[in-house]
Amino acid sequence: MTPVLSLRGATKRFGGLVAVNELDFDVAEHEVLGLIGPNGSGKSTTLNLISGALPPTAGTISLRGSVISGLPAQDIARRGVARTFQLVRLLPSMTVLENVMAGAVFGHRRRWGHDAEAQAMRVLDLVGLSRRAQAPVGSLTYIDTKRVELARTLAGEPKVLLLDEWLAGLNPTELEEGIALIRRLRDEGRTIILVEHVMDAIRSLCDRCVVMSSGSKIAEGETEEVLNDPGVIEAYLGVEEPAHA
């Protein structure tokens, strides 16, 4: 079966720095793929290549067999790739509902008027925020702004959802809620790439992982196997402060 998303030789250079180096991987339909690696290993840049925020220097990225690399970001979004950002990006002067409706209007499946509103209410219900629909975004707690951003991406009915450290900055209780929410999306059969440093989340949510280090893929496979790989452990430990320093 054709993968939903394929990267072949995807490369991004910033001057002399190779941030992403000839990266190959596939994401199957209904799969939750973890994209992990130490800080600076190229994960966010990879999401930027997939979403079209940055053009690759070399290589191709395909969505259901059609090449999307090189297309403008809005065209890639329209074809069904949606993402959240490390720093939440919402329209602060608008309500929760209006922000999420914007996702329905500009997403993969364009909806207008009542249809967009009904879709926005459906996804707000899914993320547990329907009671705050009329609240100004500026009045929300941090986790609720994250829920709004997630709802906005879901409102466009993406084929592939890219979550860039969506769980970062949550307290332990919020983290449990956040993991449960992503699990609900997984159980609905969504196709997700999860960039995440929270290993409990990776363990409990991801079928498979791709591990990056210094821009290159150093491991790929079933999550537990990959996390026990000595090369992966070394890549992570290599950037940590020595315990007895």
Ligand SMILES: Nc1ncnc2c1ncn2[C@@H]1O[C@H](COP(=O)(O)OP(=O)(O)OP(=O)(O)O)[C@@H](O)[C@H]1O
């Ligand atoms: N726009 C840019 N211009 C120049 N260098 C960049 C740019 N974006 C990223 N880089 C560099 O590319 C490398 C990979 O960065 P990237 O943000 O993709 O890593 P990451 O794995 O997402 O890190 P983190 O886990 O800290 O978010 C880093 O060395 C970074 O400094």
